[in-house]
Amino acid sequence: MSNVSFPGAQTIPGTKATLGSLLRRPYEYLQAKVYGELSARGFPDIRPAHSSLLRYIRPEGSRVVDLAERAQITKQSMAYLVGDLEGLGYVTVVPDPDDGRAKRVMLTTRGQAVWTTLIELSLAAEVNCAELIGADDMATLRRILQNLSQALETQGSGAS
Amino acid sequence: MSNVSFPGAQTIPGTKATLGSLLRRPYEYLQAKVYGELSARGFPDIRPAHSSLLRYIRPEGSRVVDLAERAQITKQSMAYLVGDLEGLGYVTVVPDPDDGRAKRVMLTTRGQAVWTTLIELSLAAEVNCAELIGADDMATLRRILQNLSQALETQGSGAS
DNA sequence: TATAAATGGACAGATAGTCTGTCTAAATAA
DNA sequence: TTATTTAGACAGACTATCTGTCCATTTATA
Numbered sequence: 102m103s104n105v106s107f108p109g110a111q112t113i114p115g116t117k118a119t120l121g122s123l124l125r126r127p128y129e130y131l132q133a134k135v136y137g138e139l140s141a142r143g144f145p146d147i148r149p150a151h152s153s154l155l156r157y158i159r160p161e162g163s164r165v166v167d168l169a170e171r172a173q174i175t176k177q178s179m180a181y182l183v184g185d186l187e188g189l190g191y192v193t194v195v196p197d198p199d200d201g202r203a204k205r206v207m208l209t210t211r212g213q214a215v216w217t218t219l220i221e222l223s224l225a226a227e228v229n230c231a232e233l234i235g236a237d238d239m240a241t242l243r244r245i246l247q248n249l250s251q252a253l254e255t256q257g258s259g260a261s
Numbered sequence: 262m263s264n265v266s267f268p269g270a271q272t273i274p275g276t277k278a279t280l281g282s283l284l285r286r287p288y289e290y291l292q293a294k295v296y297g298e299l300s301a302r303g304f305p306d307i308r309p310a311h312s313s314l315l316r317y318i319r320p321e322g323s324r325v326v327d328l329a330e331r332a333q334i335t336k337q338s339m340a341y342l343v344g345d346l347e348g349l350g351y352v353t354v355v356p357d358p359d360d361g362r363a364k365r366v367m368l369t370t371r372g373q374a375v376w377t378t379l380i381e382l383s384l385a386a387e388v389n390c391a392e393l394i395g396a397d398d399m400a401t402l403r404r405i406l407q408n409l410s411q412a413l414e415t416q417g418s419g420a421s
Numbered sequence: 422t423a424t425a426a427a428t429g430g431a432c433a434g435a436t437a438g439t440c441t442g443t444c445t446a447a448a449t450a451a
Numbered sequence: 452t453t454a455t456t457t458a459g460a461c462a463g464a465c466t467a468t469c470t471g472t473c474c475a476t477t478t479a480t481a
Binding site: 116118119120121122123124125126127128130131132135156220223224226227230233234238241242243245246247248249250252253256 | 276278279280281282283284285286287288290291292295316380383384386387390393394398401402403405406407408409410412413416
Binding site: 164165166176177180197200201202203204 | 428429430431432
């Protein structure tokens, strides 16, 4: 079930797939799978763009600027997502007790439900992938990607 | 040079990073790097969206429907990209000799230049990553991702 | 303490890149 | 020969992003 089809393979014969395309394909597969199933689970109004908020919101609530900074988008864009999810009933916005300018974005009960479901489905999709390539390779894949992410992070903020 | 900064790390403490996020981070890094440098190389008007066309166009030229099918977008969306790149001088559109309804999208000289440069920069970005994690791990990463892609492809089009 | 600077967010407007729906012309099948 | 399918064009809509400007509040400074 949840038959996610797959884009065409090779462009120019004799050209090796770029690392980017090797990363992109499974990523897009996972995203399609997770958001497809999310819809089937009763959250059809949650779209991939919303993940910029859902990924970074904290249980105590988060301010728009913080969410924007973590998601690497402008605060206006994040405000748009907040407004959208607020209208859909997934978040509420309350005044920040510590800062009169600020507001806190908080998950509603439904928001928490979608958050949990997203984690659940992501995990399930990963298990599915692990079945395809084997648990050992999945562990290795995770380890290497984790290393790479960390190395890029330090490279990005650190040395020239 | 080309200091690409990196989004925040963890959401909820005690939550493992999803496979999706592990794939996404390096992918977005690569994309930012490649398109940033592409701009510096004299192609500032090429945007990531154009890659849907550039990735799949063939040297003999390709029809819009074929490009759309490979890129997994509607033909209208692909037509928009074709029109855009045509206006920018990267592709030309000629009538298909074998089919009076169809047209062939072909890379201009400048289009071929950008194509070559994209491959070059992608390769360079991969080498950069390989330096960070080591050549062995990069080879392993490639192997596993290739397996995964292929497995997902056959799963997607094949068994339920 | 009074004022200047920085910060969190709101509002307005623009744009890119995607979609659906409808249409024509040409090719293919019945 | 007629019906169906296919390639693409056109119109319209919408999502998710951006820039620019503004206000209110907080923080730093003179």
